[in-house]
Every structure is written in structure tokens, then in C-alpha cells.
Amino acid sequence: MTITEAKKIGSRQGLISVSLGILIAQLIMTLMISTDVGFFKAFFWFTNITYWINILIGVVIMLGCGHFYGQLAGKLILIRKWNYVLTGFLIGLAIILTTAFFASWTGFIQEGIDNIGTNDDPFFDYIFKPMYWVTMFGFIPALIVGAWFGGRIKKKGNNRQGI
DSSP states (O other), X not given: OOHHHHHHHHHHHHHHHHHHHHHHHHHHHHHHHHHHHOHHHHHTGGGGOSOHHHHHHHHHHHHHHHHXXXXXXXXXXXXXXXXXXXXXXXXXXXXXXXXXXXXXXXXXXXXXXXXXXXXXXXXXXXXIHHHHHHHHHHHHHHHHHHHHHHHHHHHHHHHHHTO
């Protein structure tokens, strides 16, 4: 197994896992909103918000993180023989934290930057709070999808090696 092959396997599995994570986030939002407006309208919650660009940027960042961190996970699991469950979980957490951090800057630049020096705390409102809530709601899915992600990398690597 070469490093290039390991990175390719990790990247592909990272993108698949991130797509699954986006689907899980969509379901979480749908279930939270459906109690008020019904399932169909709740499923399309993103069409009724003013911050849709923030969500779109977050999805793009998350896909980029899935590719980048997936390559790292492929190398760690297949080349360095790290524990695939722990590595998958840690990479999953790194993906959601990195995504939340960088996507939060969109809102900060749009609205929070004007509040610097006032009684508001834009860093807390636009950077810390999103990271906190994403971590709260994303911890368990990151644990589950991350372990699955690490297992898929290990399985694909073993299949490629004929084990």
C-alpha cells in the first residue's frame, strides 16, 4: 500500500462520510422543526431562512475538510496502522469543529464585525456559539459516522491489499 493509494481511499471515504453527516444534520433540523410546521415544510427548512449562504458555505467547507482530513485518516490508518475507530472518531470531530469554525466567520463578517467595540460580543455570538451548538448536536453523529468511516478505510485498504 502506497501513501498515494491510502490518501485516495481516505479521501473517497471522507467525502462519503461527510455526505452522510450532512444528511444526518438535515434530518436533525427536519425533526426539530417538524413539530411546529409539519414534516414536508420542515424538510425544506433551508428555503425559509436568511442565512442560507452561511449553510451553503458550511457545506462546501465540510466537503473540503472531508477530502483533506480523509487523506490524513487514510495515511494514519493504512500506513501508520493507527486504531481505525479512534482515528475515525477524532477525524470526524476535527471535520465538524473545523467546519463550524470557518463557516462561523461568514456570519461574523456579515453582521458581527459591525458590533466590535459595543456591548455585544461578536466573537462569542458568531464564533463560539456556533461551535458549541455544532459540537453538542454533532458529537454523537461524529462518533458513529467517524467509527464507520475509519472501518471503511481499513476495509477498503485490506481489500486493496488482498487481505
